[in-house]
Amino acid sequence: MNFKKIISISAIVIISGLIIYGFILINQIFSKNTTFTDKEVYIHIPTDANYQTAKAIISPYIENMDRFEMVANKRDYPANVKAGRFLFTKGMNSYELVKALRANIPVKLAFNNQERLENLAGRVSSQIEADSISLLKVIKDSVFMKENGFNEENVFALFIPNTYEFYWNTSAVKFRDKMVKEYRKFWTEERINKAKLQNLTPVEATILASIVHKESVKKDERPRIAGVYLNRLRLGIPLQADPTVIYAIKKKSNDFNQVIKRVFYNDLVMSSPYNTYINTGLPPGPIAMPDITAMEAVLNPEKHDFIYFCASVERFGYHEFAATLSEHNKNAKKYSDWINSQGVKR
Template structure:
């Protein structure tokens, strides 16, 4: 009798060992087939488990093992959308667990040439498409609520790094950008804009010109001071970057390279050509850095009305208070341009 009991116990243990080994192999052994240390998979909103299997198939060695774990852990009926991290050597158990844990996306943007370019950048980093973004941000109700126009819409977006989940909706993106906009302008900046008799959108627009005029952040307050002096004197801004923008906008060729503004360029009939119009253009020509916005809000106080690129200190400018002084500086620059082979 004892021998029979011993045999039964041994048999049970053996079955247990075999079953345990089977389960360990099914659940806890490596089940990936990619060489890189980690990959990200993106599961769209509304996906079912069959769609998930197609998405992860290129990265999984044995889908049946994942199937078994997913069914036992209730994942097949509770699929999550989002961006998910898979690491090399993950087991089926770890894969299913990771598919429950969406990872956040660092959405960063700055220096965008236009709203369309901005939407393309956003859509490349989160789930909403360009069309979905346009439907939210360019509709008349949204523009009216935020006192924007299609020309000033870019001013709504403050360059920064934002954190979202990949499957964030376009509506929730708008809420986040609204909070950042309010935070940015409530930090004393709105009051400074009022002190300049300008709206935030006008400050942003002028900052876009200042940014394009000089890459030197330290020089931006001085350049901003020139343009503010011109606005006060009711003089046209005569900003070359606005002419370049106008030429590209009128031609529809945003990729053309314009190294030197020609006299023909100055004739382009556009509300963005500040050689032809007084005051600010209808909206920004670029998404400026925060340093350029702050340069407009904190301009250098001086009596300069003119500036021209320096031929002695490249990347910087020479400034003048009188037109006669400016002509001397501009002549040096014009002669330098001619030597480079550029035609004006």
Template sequence: MYIKRILLFIVLAGLVVGGIFSYIVYNAVLSPNTSFNNEEAFVFISSDADFVEVKKQVEPLLENVETFEQIAKRKGYVANVKAGKYAIKKGMNNNEIINSLRANNIPVNVSFNNQETIADLAGRIAAQIEPDSATLLAAFNDGSFIKDKGFTEETKLAMYIPNSYEFFWNTDSEEFRERMAKEYSRFWNDERLKKAEAQGLNPEEVVTLASLVHKETAKVDERPKVAGLYLNRLKRGMLLQADPTVIYALKKNSNDFNLVIKRVLYKDLELDSPYNTYKYAGLPPGPIAMPDISAIDAVLNPEKHDYLYFVANVENFGYHKFAKTLAQHNRNKVQYIQWINAQKINR
């Protein structure tokens, strides 16, 4: 009888201990362990991060960081941290959190448009993925890479077709530029290549001309007309005489691309620069900015007309007045000069 009581006590004690252990395991593994009110929070784990860094990032998001660490050790995550962007959803338990951090690297949308220089592009991209702007700029300016992809120092910006692309946040600078080279090749499909050839241009020349069109007018519906005008000038062997190229030349010459120039002066037209299309015939050596796709498509699908001149339309701001003859252009130009003088815009 005494032995039976002892055995019963041992069994009951075991059940109590087992219950306590199960409760502890449940709390550590299966009970919710988030402390934020939003539906989800995001964690960005850098390529050189260890578990200490991960723990520091997730601690503000958790009710109990100690149980998180226990489960991380049991699941082998402590020694197997993976870089990337990860989501922790409200109400997740430690097991789910660790599983998410191990396997659910979330892509990010990387977008860019209208960057004037390769340095501007590097800064824009650095704000969206892990590499910093200096690392990206070094990769973009790598002479071997530029040459291997068929570009020059002057045309390298043309490789980056503005759009929105899906990347993993921890994509490195070399992977990013390689992806952009592939996107460039994909963009220049047979149809676009044939259209470029029909205009007597190669893809880099199309992008260069598109950068002038882009800078001349922000009105997408006017871009095919402007593109047609510049193509008319090229075919006639005329100087393009594009003010944006002079502005770019002035900025490049001063090594200050933050320079604000609202008015091109006659003295500026004398600047000796291959980008000065008042002085040098044909296209400039490369794009003066990153044109968006609407400007590129405007060059590939230009409006057919006989216009050779244009000037800002002060009666319909943002648009231009077009002319077929210099005499007509000079009449249009008078109104613009009167307006800009009235605004006292001297530079």
């Protein structure tokens, strides 16, 4: 065999080897490398995680870790692990998986209808990395509250129910600071001036809105209820709001899971700053997280002379309103007779 043939054969062997290697390499990079059957899964990589931590988290979703690691090393992923929420879709190859681990997907964080700060912290911590303890700590920080005009009883008024966009790896401090910005965004000059017309600060308006929110689920009735309470505040009459008494009972027993459908006389005389039967003015803080319609009801109340109302037995979910005590007593007796007939004990 002459020298030229040897060179040609060697070249063919080398080229064939390169082709085979290239084919294997392409197959390793671009062939399916997932194990899950769902259409998609979200992967959560915690803050300060290293490559070993990330590997432990993602390995249950990857069919062949050797193939993944080969691509990860070539793409310098081990030295550049990112924290966050990442989307894997069924059938992704190793290249796509590594690429996905660099695209932090935001969370649509939603909260509403929370009864107290602790419930809110639990709700938020189920959606981002920060835990409820760290959230409560930074929100109740004395310096933070003082700088922003809150105290421990009313800081719950800071949170405007809505859906917000956050990265999953948001810290407790970043969440808190974002909520301050959203609070200031909500309380426009127009809304602040509307509150002033009712002799209320934004915090006081939120406290009253929390009562209105608890009094009725009927959004069209809330401006009328707000008008009743504003009339009482102007006259210096106790609000006598049953939801505040229910909140006081729950707070005193530290049991916010109990369901209270009926308030009795003994409840009305219990000692609590939240009991608006024995205290005039507003309670020291919100008794719930009011939704926007309740807030707007307080800022845009119905103008009328009513100072009493009670649940209606003819239009369930709504209330009967009265301007005089005698008229109210008639309405209240109807409701009392009906609820006794239903056998409601508590």
